[in-house]
Amino acid sequence: MYPGSANVSERRFEAPSLAISTVIFALRPNDSSAAEAVTSASASAESTAPGHSTAPPSVASTTEAHSAAESATRAHSPTAPAHPAVETPSTELPSVGSLWLPVVRRIREPYKGLQALPGGPIAWNESLGDAAGRNLRETTNLSPKYLEQLYAFGTVDRSPDRRVVSIVYWALVDPSEADQSVAAENVTWLPADRLPRLAFDHNTIVDYALWRLRNKVEYSQIAHHFLGETFTLAQLREVHEAVLGRSIDPGNFRRQILSSGTVTATGEKVGGTRHRPAHIYRFNDSIDKDSERLAP
Amino acid sequence: MYPGSANVSERRFEAPSLAISTVIFALRPNDSSAAEAVTSASASAESTAPGHSTAPPSVASTTEAHSAAESATRAHSPTAPAHPAVETPSTELPSVGSLWLPVVRRIREPYKGLQALPGGPIAWNESLGDAAGRNLRETTNLSPKYLEQLYAFGTVDRSPDRRVVSIVYWALVDPSEADQSVAAENVTWLPADRLPRLAFDHNTIVDYALWRLRNKVEYSQIAHHFLGETFTLAQLREVHEAVLGRSIDPGNFRRQILSSGTVTATGEKVGGTRHRPAHIYRFNDSIDKDSERLAP
DNA sequence: AAAATAGTGTCTTTTAGACAGTATTTA
DNA sequence: TAAATACTGTCTAAAAGACACTATTTT
Numbered sequence: 001m002y003p004g005s006a007n008v009s010e011r012r013f014e015a016p017s018l019a020i021s022t023v024i025f026a027l028r029p030n031d032s033s034a035a036e037a038v039t040s041a042s043a044s045a046e047s048t049a050p051g052h053s054t055a056p057p058s059v060a061s062t063t064e065a066h067s068a069a070e071s072a073t074r075a076h077s078p079t080a081p082a083h084p085a086v087e088t089p090s091t092e093l094p095s096v097g098s099l100w101l102p103v104v105r106r107i108r109e110p111y112k113g114l115q116a117l118p119g120g121p122i123a124w125n126e127s128l129g130d131a132a133g134r135n136l137r138e139t140t141n142l143s144p145k146y147l148e149q150l151y152a153f154g155t156v157d158r159s160p161d162r163r164v165v166s167i168v169y170w171a172l173v174d175p176s177e178a179d180q181s182v183a184a185e186n187v188t189w190l191p192a193d194r195l196p197r198l199a200f201d202h203n204t205i206v207d208y209a210l211w212r213l214r215n216k217v218e219y220s221q222i223a224h225h226f227l228g229e230t231f232t233l234a235q236l237r238e239v240h241e242a243v244l245g246r247s248i249d250p251g252n253f254r255r256q257i258l259s260s261g262t263v264t265a266t267g268e269k270v271g272g273t274r275h276r277p278a279h280i281y282r283f284n285d286s287i288d289k290d291s292e293r294l295a296p
Numbered sequence: 297m298y299p300g301s302a303n304v305s306e307r308r309f310e311a312p313s314l315a316i317s318t319v320i321f322a323l324r325p326n327d328s329s330a331a332e333a334v335t336s337a338s339a340s341a342e343s344t345a346p347g348h349s350t351a352p353p354s355v356a357s358t359t360e361a362h363s364a365a366e367s368a369t370r371a372h373s374p375t376a377p378a379h380p381a382v383e384t385p386s387t388e389l390p391s392v393g394s395l396w397l398p399v400v401r402r403i404r405e406p407y408k409g410l411q412a413l414p415g416g417p418i419a420w421n422e423s424l425g426d427a428a429g430r431n432l433r434e435t436t437n438l439s440p441k442y443l444e445q446l447y448a449f450g451t452v453d454r455s456p457d458r459r460v461v462s463i464v465y466w467a468l469v470d471p472s473e474a475d476q477s478v479a480a481e482n483v484t485w486l487p488a489d490r491l492p493r494l495a496f497d498h499n500t501i502v503d504y505a506l507w508r509l510r511n512k513v514e515y516s517q518i519a520h521h522f523l524g525e526t527f528t529l530a531q532l533r534e535v536h537e538a539v540l541g542r543s544i545d546p547g548n549f550r551r552q553i554l555s556s557g558t559v560t561a562t563g564e565k566v567g568g569t570r571h572r573p574a575h576i577y578r579f580n581d582s583i584d585k586d587s588e589r590l591a592p
Numbered sequence: 593a594a595a596a597t598a599g600t601g602t603c604t605t606t607t608a609g610a611c612a613g614t615a616t617t618t619a
Numbered sequence: 620t621a622a623a624t625a626c627t628g629t630c631t632a633a634a635a636g637a638c639a640c641t642a643t644t645t646t
Contacts, residue, residue: 015314015417015420016314016420018311018314018461121311122311122461124311124312124459127450127451127452128448128450128451128461149448152424152448152463154418155423156420165424167448167450167461167463233598233599249635249637250597251600251636251637252635252636254599254600255600273597273644274595274596274644274645275595275643275644275645276598276599276643276645277597277598277643278597279598279599529626530625545609545611546624546625546626547609547625547626548609548610550625550626550627552607552608569617570617570618570622570623570624572616573616573617574625574626575625575626
């Protein structure tokens, strides 16, 4: 082992260093102020293209012959437009918006000046998930409602100056949380489907996280983590629509959600609408979150 | 950083070290000679219990509040017996058997003498998948037909003497490959559903890999990696039955596989049976392996 | 009443699964 | 021909989806 301050010729003998990064998703209105970052570099070829692929973004080295994806399930219509549901915001309740994610501007090389996923090292006394949560708090002031390991990225050339293996988590936060982090320094929210060039392989990572999010929303009940404690079924449907990028039949969606048993009516209704008021629901925590699916 | 030969008081400042491990599955006849290893320690409480849970084995720290599983999909019937299909082996073609996995006996502390998953360090110039494949070859003489990242395990107390983060892969090998490794030193094949106490948290890891395998077999077309180049539909069905631990209707299975388009008839038939000969099929490589599902 | 969304009913298509029936081989 | 497995036909139930319809509120 040639640790610590090894020079270039010694680096090949070093063990890869470990880091944690997190892809954080939130739903935000589309007219956000962070448009600066979008236009400053504009969408590169590496960015997420509109229209979702049926296969996961390639994430593994070529020697991993068969599928780096952990559990490909339902795929998306490749012809779906980016965010059709978002273009007709509801007039009363605020529109749930579309997918955004926070990035941090790098203040040193490599990729100094570019934006990167929040992350950092792993402390000696914290597990991987703890490290992800702590880094999240420290860099973006966010406490996610949902946090799950995404993938370990470890190709040799991920960083130009050293060998880094990144264990990446993905997280969902609700809008009130997300607003808190807007104030944080160096943190910018970018629209997930129109990213600029990010540092390292972080565009690839975001693509993969997006694929996983869209995939999991279709068979699992995680979309409510984008919302607050209570919500209407229309709001929950809008979340699904924003994530999946297509409109969903309200009647069928209602039946699916209610029959899944993952949601409980509070008995209250929303007021102040200019039409029939909707019932307010709450997510049912007692459901085992790992086995929950819309389709059994 | 306090690298290299740090003493105990300095260890808390070291970055976690990285390792690769792999859970390798093969289908083998049940009357194998490795029964020694099974009885020597017998099934501990940590071993895989018969009957499959509907939720994945817990794999994350408690702070990862919501689901460490990467993509929970179809769950299994919790009441299914362990391996009913195996108990009635076909009389002509050799029975596909049941799930076994190779382990390596540790020759140093910690857990000296116990069996552990094959693994090792990551070299400076190889990606994670490459490292998994190389370690596999070196320790067990196996070249898997399927190799995929499973999960990064990184709780603080995984190893008693140091902090280790293991990036675990899972692999499938066909029986002819598996036979080659029987000769390898220190390698023992154990039945996946009756494991002894393994070193580190490797029982937990195997449980999780088993859950993923069973889960993925239900929506993806990976089971053929347990077989050779060509196979009959009955053989393929037996593989599914052995993995899932339940019998499958032959007619319905045939229709599902054929309509999935993942398999092509070679035109040949098996000979030497005492009944109507079956057609021989070959897996269709051109199918995108990540999007393939039995159920759409 | 008009507008607008909430919520229900119902029909069609697709899929999984149960299970009976036919086909083709060897002994 | 009997036995044994390969393969096909067909019915049922469950689920997804399209879409028309009713309900309840404000303006």
